[in-house]
Amino acid sequence: MSENDLREILECLQIPSEYAHAETAETIARLNSWKSTSTHLLRDLSRLAKEKELSVAEQANVIAAAVSFDGENSWTSPESHALATEILSDFSEPDSSLMFQLLETDVNPLFRPSLHPSLNPSTGRKLDRPAGGPMGTQDFYETQTWKKYPAAGNLVSWCLRHIQSQDYDRLWYLVIPPIMTFLDDYQVPYKLEGVRMVEELLQHVPREILKRTGVDGLILTSLNTCLAQLDDAESPQLIQTAISASLSLSLLTTNLGSSAQFDQLCALLGERIVGTIWLYSYDKPGVVQASVDSLPPLLSALGLGCCRYLKALIPQLLHPLLPVPFTTAPFDLQISSLHVLTVIMNECPCRMSQWQGTILDGISRCWVNSTETQLTANHSGVEKLKKHLRSSCEALAKVCPTIIEGEFRRLLVADYEMFQDLVAGIA
Template sequence: MSEKKLQQILRSLQIPSDYAQKSETTGITSQVEIWKAKTSCLLRDLSELIREKELSIAEQANVVAAAASFDAHNSWTSPESRALATEILADFSEPNLPLMFQLLETNVNPLFRSNLHPSLNPSTGRKTDRPAGGPMGTHDFYETQAWKKYPAAANLVFWCLRHIQSQDYDRLWYLVIPPIMTFLDDWQVPYKLKGVQMVEDLLQHVPRELLKRTGVDGLILTSLNTCLAQLDDAESPQLIQTAISVSLSLSLLTTTPGSSMQFDQLCALLGERIIGAIWLYSYDKLGVVQASVDSLPPLLNALGLGCCRYLKALIPQLLHPLLPVSFTSHPVELQISSLRALTMIIHECPYRMSQWKGTIIDSISRCWVHSRDTQSVGDSSRRDKLEEHLRSSCEALAKVCPSIIEEELRRLLVIDHDMFQELVAGIA
């Protein structure tokens, strides 16, 4: 009787395909809303039932799949249903290999088998020498996309990635990689973003050797580069920022520190992707520019002195938001992000700053004057934070170029002591 009740509860907890719409708020009928209202009761019943019954491996996988479907902020979940799902999943926080295999083999992968990735061998998870289906194979990959009828598919993949043990990846690789690559290479930005986030979770525990041996490191890097060309969607800023961060993590994980391969990959990310593509084609998309600038400090830190080859592009781009423009106001957040990246460049390329010190001080001082002249406008806390970063950039520049103390900064005090005394306080 308890087994029949378990199956009944699990069937009732299946997410209606209505929630798979592009916009999660459209096409939701009153009947579906009634179903959503019942899910908390169903999850509560499930929690009580699994404590009374000894579950088989198959039943454990089905329970995890049902609960994991509610383990995220989605349109079909509520605070109560998420809390109940978390409580149920706590009993499976350390799943063994048989359970993970069962979950991936019977609950996750069947959702994606009708849309096999053309560049992956489905039996090994290795990168293929040539795409299946030839040059037109990608078009077949986008046909039907039956997996999109299952709204909680991403939730199941995320749960698996966060619970697979590092030593088990070898056995589960051919089951893990296809769903990730399906999301990552989808043509819609929201699914691409989930794919990038899946790769981010994957890199937390996956063995470096496995990525390289199967050729998946290069496959993922190519897909991440494609993500960086998606500039026109509402979720593009988040996609850009996450993709840059994950690309950096992947390169650092799969290449030898200080090697030419690592340097070339980091240079390609900064020079070709950010400077040569994002900044070139998104000059009028503030959200995308903001996301790319926010992502710069870790990349600049990883490149170190290698940043020098890009100073002619980096410094003007980062100083541009600081310059007051008539009838235009740059977001304070972008100014602060630009100053953070600028300070990192000063730290990493100290011997080249003497060539740029005048340009940098000029932009910082203009931004300072504009901030002081508009003190009665806008959020004072954000303005105070901006001025703090302006001072920090000045201090960093003074450490690597002490000559600015007696030259540029002293000249500012001569021009207007009252205006600039706080900017140069403790420096000049």
């Protein structure tokens, strides 16, 4: 195969922009035909990449074409994904010059027409004031030509997975604009891709670059905005991922035990989760579930600092345990809430004596309701829930030993048959 053959294959493998908004039956049929053809083209590309000695520019182009199929997208099939993986295996350790070529010629041209208003495009540093004035953000949203390239996210993510830590200084101005473009988009699916990019970035980037360029604060502000997106079908995934990324960012860019770290973690828990997510998503169980699932590592990072939020945390976590007539028990949320309660007990043992009665009341009510549910319907989640209720009582007894001879004994005296499996034998 000649150089022209390579160029022709690469052009034919460009993902059709219609994949971003395929609506009509005619369009879908045409895309399915292209999808079938792309498999044959990838097979030819794989063979050509092995036969021909590729220049750095050609290597970058081959990577860009293969990476487009390196994911679970509507334009990929199991076979095309396998072929893409095979091609990319030859580039598993790209050097700095290849990464520069890929970012410079295949990634950044997609985003240059839509420059992020808060970034200097030449340095990747945060600007003191947004470019374009008050309407700069509106212009940024109106010129989103990068959305015509459905595989743009695949390209950026692959680069983030393969850039070496020592190369970020050289590549920073090419790396950060695409990430921030995704992260600050107004559509939740793109925001979610952006947050995942941030998570990947934080695994490798030196903290000094984030702080020196001011991008740490820029990312944190954008992640906070993500935590207010509560109404989309993908909001639960966005919330959980954004909380995780915010925690990772704070731990990376602040010193352990410093007031700055404590303030950032408190803002994440108090202002974002308690003051925003829980306040405005009482009727969105998926969002609440995602926020509760995200709490354990944040609470562990805060340690004893969780004490200042017990009045908000404990009632919220006990609420799913309380039976509601004519309502199906939210088993997953109940189990998640019990897990978080156990974390709180371990992190704040000195304050549990004030809450032991409240916690046991919620646990025992849930136990009674679960037992009655088990008698009428053998739901698979009931037995798992009851094991977690028992474990929570064991954790409570460790931090409040007096509860064993106090409240536990009174439960057994009141109804031994009902509560023996919950508290009997706990020492």
